[in-house]
Amino acid sequence: MKYLAIFLTTLLVACSTPVPVKPKFPEAPQVLKDKCEQLRKIEGDRVAITEMLKVVIHNYTLYYECSTKVEGWQEWYNTQKKIYESVK
Amino acid sequence: MTQIYWMLELIPESVLLWLYYTALTAGIIMLAASWLVKWFPGISNYKLPIQLAGVVLTAGSLYLLGGYSTEVMWRDKVKDLEAKVKLAEEQSTEKNVEIQEKIVTKTTVIKEKGKTQIEYVDRVITQDKEVIKYIEQCPVPKAIIDAHNAAAEMNKAAEGKK
Secondary structure, rough: OOHHHHHHHHHHOOOOOOOOOOOOOOOOHHHHHOOOOOOOOOOOOOOHHHHHHHHEEEEEHHHHHHHHHHHHHHHHHHHHHHHHOOOO | OHHEEEEEEEEHHHHHHHHHHHHHHHHHHHHHHHHHHHOOOHHHHHHHHHHHHHHHHHHHHHHHHHHHHHHHHHHHHHHHHHHHHHHHHHHHHHHHHHHHHHHHHHHHHHHHHHHHHHHHHHHHHHHHHHHHHHHHHHOOOHHHHHHHHHHHHHHHHHHHHH
Protein backbone atom coordinates (compact mmCIF):
# COMPACT_ATOMS: atom_id res chain seq x y z
CA MET A 1 0.00 0.00 0.00
CA LYS A 2 2.88 2.33 0.95
CA TYR A 3 4.73 1.60 -2.33
CA LEU A 4 1.55 2.04 -4.31
CA ALA A 5 1.04 5.49 -2.74
CA ILE A 6 4.65 6.48 -3.65
CA PHE A 7 4.20 5.16 -7.20
CA LEU A 8 0.97 7.09 -7.67
CA THR A 9 2.49 10.27 -6.25
CA THR A 10 5.36 9.94 -8.74
CA LEU A 11 2.87 9.62 -11.57
CA LEU A 12 1.04 12.71 -10.41
CA VAL A 13 4.14 14.91 -10.60
CA ALA A 14 3.48 17.51 -13.25
CA CYS A 15 5.76 18.02 -16.24
CA SER A 16 6.55 21.38 -17.81
CA THR A 17 6.53 21.59 -21.59
CA PRO A 18 7.57 24.65 -23.61
CA VAL A 19 5.02 25.83 -26.17
CA PRO A 20 6.29 24.58 -29.56
CA VAL A 21 5.56 27.86 -31.38
CA LYS A 22 8.33 30.25 -32.38
CA PRO A 23 8.07 33.47 -34.35
CA LYS A 24 10.02 33.44 -37.61
CA PHE A 25 12.95 35.89 -37.92
CA PRO A 26 11.62 38.72 -40.11
CA GLU A 27 13.14 39.33 -43.53
CA ALA A 28 14.51 42.84 -44.07
CA PRO A 29 13.45 44.82 -47.18
CA GLN A 30 15.75 44.22 -50.17
CA VAL A 31 16.46 47.94 -50.56
CA LEU A 32 18.13 47.94 -47.12
CA LYS A 33 20.29 44.96 -47.98
CA ASP A 34 21.92 46.63 -51.00
CA LYS A 35 25.41 47.89 -50.23
CA CYS A 36 26.24 51.59 -50.24
CA GLU A 37 28.09 52.73 -53.34
CA GLN A 38 31.79 53.65 -53.18
CA LEU A 39 32.44 57.42 -53.26
CA ARG A 40 33.61 58.77 -56.59
CA LYS A 41 37.20 59.95 -57.10
CA ILE A 42 38.37 62.89 -59.21
CA GLU A 43 39.97 61.57 -62.40
CA GLY A 44 42.79 63.30 -64.26
CA ASP A 45 45.64 65.65 -63.43
CA ARG A 46 44.32 68.95 -64.76
CA VAL A 47 40.82 69.19 -63.38
CA ALA A 48 38.63 72.27 -63.46
CA ILE A 49 37.14 73.41 -60.18
CA THR A 50 33.64 72.83 -61.56
CA GLU A 51 34.49 69.20 -62.34
CA MET A 52 35.71 68.79 -58.79
CA LEU A 53 32.50 70.41 -57.53
CA LYS A 54 30.41 67.94 -59.53
CA VAL A 55 32.25 64.99 -57.96
CA VAL A 56 31.71 66.50 -54.51
CA ILE A 57 27.97 66.92 -55.23
CA HIS A 58 27.81 63.33 -56.47
CA ASN A 59 29.49 62.14 -53.28
CA TYR A 60 27.08 64.13 -51.10
CA THR A 61 24.26 62.42 -52.98
CA LEU A 62 25.81 59.02 -52.24
CA TYR A 63 26.20 59.94 -48.58
CA TYR A 64 22.54 60.90 -48.22
CA GLU A 65 21.44 57.76 -50.07
CA CYS A 66 23.48 55.69 -47.64
CA SER A 67 22.30 57.57 -44.55
CA THR A 68 18.72 56.99 -45.68
CA LYS A 69 19.47 53.25 -45.67
CA VAL A 70 20.95 53.47 -42.15
CA GLU A 71 17.86 55.30 -40.93
CA GLY A 72 15.80 52.62 -42.65
CA TRP A 73 17.70 49.89 -40.75
CA GLN A 74 17.13 51.72 -37.48
CA GLU A 75 13.42 52.08 -38.15
CA TRP A 76 13.20 48.44 -39.29
CA TYR A 77 14.95 47.21 -36.14
CA ASN A 78 12.81 49.29 -33.75
CA THR A 79 9.59 48.28 -35.47
CA GLN A 80 10.45 44.59 -35.63
CA LYS A 81 11.56 44.63 -31.98
CA LYS A 82 8.22 46.08 -30.92
CA ILE A 83 6.35 43.49 -32.98
CA TYR A 84 8.50 40.64 -31.62
CA GLU A 85 7.99 41.77 -28.04
CA SER A 86 4.22 41.84 -28.54
CA VAL A 87 4.34 38.04 -29.11
CA LYS A 88 4.57 36.78 -25.53
CA MET B 1 3.86 7.91 -21.93
CA THR B 2 3.66 9.78 -25.25
CA GLN B 3 2.25 6.71 -26.97
CA ILE B 4 -0.46 6.44 -24.32
CA TYR B 5 -1.45 10.08 -24.88
CA TRP B 6 -1.33 9.54 -28.64
CA MET B 7 -3.69 6.59 -28.31
CA LEU B 8 -5.96 8.58 -26.01
CA GLU B 9 -6.12 11.37 -28.61
CA LEU B 10 -7.83 8.91 -30.99
CA ILE B 11 -10.80 8.58 -28.63
CA PRO B 12 -13.34 11.45 -28.87
CA GLU B 13 -12.93 13.98 -26.06
CA SER B 14 -16.50 13.63 -24.79
CA VAL B 15 -16.11 9.83 -24.45
CA LEU B 16 -12.78 10.29 -22.66
CA LEU B 17 -14.21 12.80 -20.20
CA TRP B 18 -17.19 10.53 -19.54
CA LEU B 19 -14.79 7.62 -18.86
CA TYR B 20 -12.60 9.69 -16.52
CA TYR B 21 -15.55 11.01 -14.49
CA THR B 22 -17.16 7.55 -14.30
CA ALA B 23 -13.89 6.06 -13.04
CA LEU B 24 -13.54 8.88 -10.50
CA THR B 25 -17.09 8.41 -9.24
CA ALA B 26 -16.60 4.63 -9.06
CA GLY B 27 -13.33 5.13 -7.18
CA ILE B 28 -14.91 7.47 -4.61
CA ILE B 29 -17.87 5.11 -4.15
CA MET B 30 -15.48 2.19 -3.64
CA LEU B 31 -13.42 4.16 -1.09
CA ALA B 32 -16.61 5.03 0.81
CA ALA B 33 -17.79 1.41 0.53
CA SER B 34 -14.48 0.14 1.98
CA TRP B 35 -15.30 2.08 5.16
CA LEU B 36 -18.83 0.84 5.28
CA VAL B 37 -18.12 -2.88 4.73
CA LYS B 38 -16.83 -3.32 8.27
CA TRP B 39 -20.46 -3.09 9.47
CA PHE B 40 -21.47 -5.93 7.17
CA PRO B 41 -19.93 -9.13 8.54
CA GLY B 42 -20.48 -11.20 5.38
CA ILE B 43 -18.45 -8.94 3.08
CA SER B 44 -15.98 -7.37 5.52
CA ASN B 45 -13.25 -9.72 4.15
CA TYR B 46 -13.34 -7.75 0.86
CA LYS B 47 -12.41 -4.48 2.54
CA LEU B 48 -8.79 -4.43 1.29
CA PRO B 49 -9.45 -5.27 -2.38
CA ILE B 50 -12.29 -2.73 -2.49
CA GLN B 51 -10.11 -0.08 -0.86
CA LEU B 52 -7.23 -0.87 -3.23
CA ALA B 53 -9.45 -0.70 -6.29
CA GLY B 54 -10.93 2.57 -4.98
CA VAL B 55 -7.50 4.13 -4.51
CA VAL B 56 -6.30 2.99 -7.94
CA LEU B 57 -9.44 4.20 -9.68
CA THR B 58 -9.52 7.56 -7.87
CA ALA B 59 -5.81 8.27 -8.31
CA GLY B 60 -5.76 7.02 -11.91
CA SER B 61 -8.81 9.02 -12.97
CA LEU B 62 -7.51 12.15 -11.19
CA TYR B 63 -4.16 11.74 -12.97
CA LEU B 64 -5.85 11.36 -16.36
CA LEU B 65 -8.20 14.30 -15.66
CA GLY B 66 -5.20 16.41 -14.68
CA GLY B 67 -3.38 15.37 -17.85
CA TYR B 68 -6.45 16.20 -19.91
CA SER B 69 -6.79 19.67 -18.31
CA THR B 70 -3.10 20.35 -18.86
CA GLU B 71 -3.37 19.21 -22.48
CA VAL B 72 -6.35 21.51 -23.05
CA MET B 73 -4.51 24.39 -21.37
CA TRP B 74 -1.43 23.90 -23.58
CA ARG B 75 -3.53 23.55 -26.71
CA ASP B 76 -5.19 26.88 -25.87
CA LYS B 77 -1.82 28.48 -25.25
CA VAL B 78 -0.44 27.15 -28.55
CA LYS B 79 -3.52 28.38 -30.41
CA ASP B 80 -3.22 31.79 -28.76
CA LEU B 81 0.49 32.04 -29.54
CA GLU B 82 -0.02 30.88 -33.13
CA ALA B 83 -2.59 33.64 -33.62
CA LYS B 84 -0.18 36.20 -32.12
CA VAL B 85 2.70 34.97 -34.33
CA LYS B 86 0.50 35.13 -37.43
CA LEU B 87 -0.56 38.68 -36.57
CA ALA B 88 3.07 39.66 -35.88
CA GLU B 89 4.16 38.23 -39.24
CA GLU B 90 1.45 40.20 -41.02
CA GLN B 91 2.41 43.39 -39.18
CA SER B 92 6.07 42.73 -39.97
CA THR B 93 5.36 42.31 -43.70
CA GLU B 94 3.23 45.46 -43.72
CA LYS B 95 5.95 47.47 -42.00
CA ASN B 96 8.57 46.10 -44.41
CA VAL B 97 6.55 47.31 -47.39
CA GLU B 98 6.08 50.68 -45.68
CA ILE B 99 9.82 51.04 -44.96
CA GLN B 100 10.77 49.85 -48.47
CA GLU B 101 8.47 52.45 -50.05
CA LYS B 102 9.76 55.19 -47.78
CA ILE B 103 13.41 54.40 -48.60
CA VAL B 104 12.74 54.16 -52.35
CA THR B 105 10.92 57.53 -52.32
CA LYS B 106 13.64 59.24 -50.27
CA THR B 107 16.43 57.78 -52.45
CA THR B 108 14.66 58.91 -55.63
CA VAL B 109 14.28 62.45 -54.25
CA ILE B 110 17.96 62.55 -53.19
CA LYS B 111 19.10 61.28 -56.62
CA GLU B 112 16.93 63.84 -58.38
CA LYS B 113 18.24 66.65 -56.19
CA GLY B 114 21.84 65.58 -56.85
CA LYS B 115 21.18 65.44 -60.59
CA THR B 116 19.54 68.88 -60.51
CA GLN B 117 22.51 70.28 -58.60
CA ILE B 118 24.99 68.91 -61.15
CA GLU B 119 22.84 70.24 -64.01
CA TYR B 120 22.82 73.62 -62.28
CA VAL B 121 26.64 73.57 -62.16
CA ASP B 122 26.77 72.77 -65.89
CA ARG B 123 24.09 75.26 -66.87
CA VAL B 124 24.72 78.26 -64.59
CA ILE B 125 27.99 78.07 -62.67
CA THR B 126 30.15 77.23 -65.72
CA GLN B 127 28.65 80.17 -67.61
CA ASP B 128 29.73 82.65 -64.96
CA LYS B 129 32.56 84.85 -66.27
CA GLU B 130 34.44 84.72 -62.99
CA VAL B 131 34.18 80.95 -62.95
CA ILE B 132 35.23 80.64 -66.60
CA LYS B 133 38.37 82.59 -65.70
CA TYR B 134 39.08 80.13 -62.89
CA ILE B 135 38.43 77.10 -65.09
CA GLU B 136 40.80 78.36 -67.77
CA GLN B 137 43.56 79.66 -65.56
CA CYS B 138 43.47 77.74 -62.30
CA PRO B 139 43.20 73.97 -62.55
CA VAL B 140 42.84 72.27 -59.19
CA PRO B 141 46.31 71.38 -57.87
CA LYS B 142 47.14 67.67 -57.92
CA ALA B 143 47.77 67.66 -54.15
CA ILE B 144 44.16 68.71 -53.53
CA ILE B 145 42.84 66.09 -55.95
CA ASP B 146 44.96 63.41 -54.24
CA ALA B 147 43.77 64.52 -50.80
CA HIS B 148 40.15 64.37 -51.98
CA ASN B 149 40.62 60.92 -53.53
CA ALA B 150 42.33 59.60 -50.42
CA ALA B 151 39.42 60.82 -48.29
CA ALA B 152 36.97 59.16 -50.68
CA GLU B 153 38.74 55.84 -50.13
CA MET B 154 39.12 55.97 -46.35
CA ASN B 155 36.90 52.92 -45.97
CA LYS B 156 39.31 50.82 -48.06
CA ALA B 157 42.09 51.55 -45.57
CA ALA B 158 39.77 50.47 -42.74
CA GLU B 159 38.85 47.26 -44.61
CA GLY B 160 42.54 46.51 -45.14
CA LYS B 161 43.16 46.69 -41.39
CA LYS B 162 40.53 44.04 -40.57
